[in-house]
Amino acid sequence: MSAAVPTDDPLVRERAHLTSSRAALRAMREEVEALDIKDVTANWVNSIVLERQIEDRVKALADLAHTPLFFGRLDYLPPTQHGQRFYIGRRHVHDAHGDPMVVDWRAPVSQPYYQASKKDPRDVGLRRRFGYTGGELTAYEDERLSDPTEEERTSRLLQTEIERPRVGPMRDIVATIQPEQDEIVRAGLSGTVCVQGGPGTGKTAVGLHRVAFLLYAHRERLARTGTLVIGPNRSFLQYIEQVLPALGELEVKQATVDDLVAHVEVRGADEAATAVVKGDARMAEVLRRAVWSHVTAPAEPLMVVRGSRRWRVPAHELEEIVRELRERDIRYGAAREALPQRIAHAVLVRMEQAGEAPDDRVQNAVARTAAVKAVVKECWPAVDPAKLVLRLLGDADFLAEHAEGVLDADEQKLLLWAKPARSVKSAKWSAADAVLVDEAADLIERTHSLGHVVLDEAQDLSPMQYRAVGRRCTTGSATVLGDLAQGTTPWATGSWEAALTHLGKPEARVEELTAGFRVPSEVIAYASRLLPHMAPGLAPVESVRENPGDFEVRTVAPETADAAVVAACADALRHEGSIGLIAADARIAPLAAALEAAGLACLSPGEETTAESRLTLVPASLAKGLEYDHVVLDEPAAVVDGEPDERTGLRRLYVALTRAVSGLTVVHAAPLPEQLAVSA
Numbered sequence: 001m002s003a004a005v006p007t008d009d010p011l012v013r014e015r016a017h018l019t020s021s022r023a024a025l026r027a028m029r030e031e032v033e034a035l036d037i038k039d040v041t042a043n044w045v046n047s048i049v050l051e052r053q054i055e056d057r058v059k060a061l062a063d064l065a066h067t068p069l070f071f072g073r074l075d076y077l078p079p080t081q082h083g084q085r086f087y088i089g090r091r092h093v094h095d096a097h098g099d100p101m102v103v104d105w106r107a108p109v110s111q112p113y114y115q116a117s118k119k120d121p122r123d124v125g126l127r128r129r130f131g132y133t134g135g136e137l138t139a140y141e142d143e144r145l146s147d148p149t150e151e152e153r154t155s156r157l158l159q160t161e162i163e164r165p166r167v168g169p170m171r172d173i174v175a176t177i178q179p180e181q182d183e184i185v186r187a188g189l190s191g192t193v194c195v196q197g198g199p200g201t202g203k204t205a206v207g208l209h210r211v212a213f214l215l216y217a218h219r220e221r222l223a224r225t226g227t228l229v230i231g232p233n234r235s236f237l238q239y240i241e242q243v244l245p246a247l248g249e250l251e252v253k254q255a256t257v258d259d260l261v262a263h264v265e266v267r268g269a270d271e272a273a274t275a276v277v278k279g280d281a282r283m284a285e286v287l288r289r290a291v292w293s294h295v296t297a298p299a300e301p302l303m304v305v306r307g308s309r310r311w312r313v314p315a316h317e318l319e320e321i322v323r324e325l326r327e328r329d330i331r332y333g334a335a336r337e338a339l340p341q342r343i344a345h346a347v348l349v350r351m352e353q354a355g356e357a358p359d360d361r362v363q364n365a366v367a368r369t370a371a372v373k374a375v376v377k378e379c380w381p382a383v384d385p386a387k388l389v390l391r392l393l394g395d396a397d398f399l400a401e402h403a404e405g406v407l408d409a410d411e412q413k414l415l416l417w418a419k420p421a422r423s424v425k426s427a428k429w430s431a432a433d434a435v436l437v438d439e440a441a442d443l444i445e446r447t448h449s450l451g452h453v454v455l456d457e458a459q460d461l462s463p464m465q466y467r468a469v470g471r472r473c474t475t476g477s478a479t480v481l482g483d484l485a486q487g488t489t490p491w492a493t494g495s496w497e498a499a500l501t502h503l504g505k506p507e508a509r510v511e512e513l514t515a516g517f518r519v520p521s522e523v524i525a526y527a528s529r530l531l532p533h534m535a536p537g538l539a540p541v542e543s544v545r546e547n548p549g550d551f552e553v554r555t556v557a558p559e560t561a562d563a564a565v566v567a568a569c570a571d572a573l574r575h576e577g578s579i580g581l582i583a584a585d586a587r588i589a590p591l592a593a594a595l596e597a598a599g600l601a602c603l604s605p606g607e608e609t610t611a612e613s614r615l616t617l618v619p620a621s622l623a624k625g626l627e628y629d630h631v632v633l634d635e636p637a638a639v640v641d642g643e644p645d646e647r648t649g650l651r652r653l654y655v656a657l658t659r660a661v662s663g664l665t666v667v668h669a670a671p672l673p674e675q676l677a678v679s680a
């Protein structure tokens with residue numbers, strides 16, 4: 001036998017396929033780069049648009065050193081797909097004849113890669129997973145799904161991928177999407193899906209992959225209508241922002257709910273009780289009444305002078321026109337724009353009755369006369385949404401008039417500013433006020449609706465915020481992701497049915513994810529002790545991690561507490577991966593000083609970790625949705641006490657306890673919250 005590598009070694013053949021696929025991808029990219037658009041573009045606007053499209057396409061065809069071109073292979077059993085073999089990757093690659101070398105993970109032909117099982121092989125003869133080390137194809141693993149003699153076993157490669165320590169921002173999970181996750185990822189565009197799942201069950205990952213899937217399946221439609229991912233805060237959005245570009249999707253917008261409703265500058269904050277009333281769905285009715293209260297019946301007849309003739313429309317007829325417009329299901333502003341033409345039409349009818357033959361131009365001219373404008377101004381005045389809310393929050397009588405029978409006296413009192421603001425500019429608007437302004441704005445002019453919206457950490461939204469998100473997908477669909485046990489706002493939703501109704505999607509499907517991919521079993525068991533106390537009825541997450549996790553609770557003396565936290569961080573830094581030091585917001589400043597004094601540099605949430613700086617100091621209020629390889633949790637009692645009530649405090653603690661991937665060290669000087677004691 002020769003010393004050369006045997007050619008029947010499957011790994012050698014797979015590497016050869018990888019090499020030729022990369023060559024094919026390079027050829028595809030060169031073909032796009034060589035496109036000469038001079039002859040095809042008639043004008044410079046077209047050419048700029050085309051150039052950008054080409055640039056994007058070139059970017060999408062980049063061969064990324066650390067992103068393997070394919071991660072799996074499917075061999076179908078004939079006659080399905082003619083018994084063909086498909087390599088599954090992040091993007092489609094074809095050879096010079098147009099034959100696929102790699103198929104997109106989103107293509108229908110790839111779906112059995114995620115869904116096929118021994119019980120339901122879906123005509124798959126062989127599923128092969130590939131393992132890579134630093135961009136090199138180094139391993140593979142086979143499952144002969146249709147072979148009855150082969151036993152079902154857990155995939156080592158899949159498990160290794162799940163166990164891999166976390167370092168920087170969130171990464172995609174295309175190689176290891178689980179069947180129940182895949183069902184949600186590939187759900188049709190027309191329906192709204194709501195996913196309830198405990199910490200680390202992959203809700204965010206599923207939501208992002210769903211957008212990527214929908215963009216693949218409905219590219220043109222969604223390019224026209226737009227897609228949006230909504231997250232709780234900026235650091236969360238920074239944490240997830242690289243996932244979609246890594247999947248070749250560069251056009252998806254990201255925002256917080258506050259960004260969406262930024263009509264006014266938010267400089268104030270509400271007391272919890274006030275914010276609860278402002279976020280209550282009944283506010284929509286108060287605003288609706290307040291906006292429409294501006295419409296009044298005309299008291300005087302209209303007199304239009306044209307040339308030598310005068311045309312009169314009696315008040316009762318004007319009133320009829322106004323009433324008819326009011327009864328139509330259109331926005332206040334749209335009706336206001338239609339009103340001058342309606343009045344002018346009434347004048348025109350009179351002209352015709354008098355034997356004249358006026359055309360459209362005459363009607364337009366009448367609509368623009370000062371007399372018609374005066375009627376419109378009097379009985380259908382322009383309404384500015386911010387001014388309207390300003391008045392509601394500053395004028396007790398105006399509020400009482402429109403809140404009657406909707407809000408009780410105490411609730412109205414809570415709404416009113418202690419000192420009414422003078423102007424929209426000087427008012428100390430709160431985040432909840434901005435949502436009210438958005439509701440009012442929508443009553444006046446319809447909000448633009450997108451094709452698909454992903455709403456993450458949805459449990460924390462108020463009914464009014466759900467409405468604000470809902471009007472941005474009235475003509476589209478949504479993916480709603482959340483965990484009722486992680487709701488930490490005073491208005492957090494208690495049921496998905498209620499939330500979906502406020503969103504305007506009561507028919508949405510609610511799915512549940514229960515397998516935990518983040519938190520090791522020992523840590524999730526510890527955190528789950530809190531569940532019966534703050535979210536009874538919700539089942540604990542079942543960790544699929546094999547690593548039980550490094551879990552330690554260190555009890556220290558109060559005077560050495562900060563030093564003990566610093567020491568725990570230093571210990572954690574001896575291992576690879578990212579470290580998150582999570583503490584009650586009030587503890588952030590002293591801990592930052594202690595870390596600095598000890599010479600340990602730290603980042604803020606959302607800042608990207610690097611090999612040199614891996615420690616992030618995270619206020620408990622910003623921990624939601626994030627994860628770190630190792631978490632040091634400072635003083636659980638302070639995290640609970642940092643919230644206005646115990647239930648919210650325990651939920652905040654639950655969030656903090658469930659951010660760890662490989663290990664959790666709890667450091668405390670104060671007694672631990674009693675709910676963390678072993679539950680009976």
Ligand SMILES: Nc1ncnc2c1ncn2[C@@H]1O[C@H](COP(=O)(O)OP(=O)(O)OP(=O)(O)O)[C@@H](O)[C@H]1O
Nearest residue numbers: 173176177178199200201202203204205517518625
């Ligand atoms: N199928 C999977 N294969 C590998 N890793 C996965 C899989 N699903 C989820 N993960 C990983 O598990 C971790 C948690 O996922 P994710 O943040 O989406 O969970 P979540 O349910 O949104 O959590 P939280 O409720 O805490 O916000 C991430 O690192 C994610 O990449």
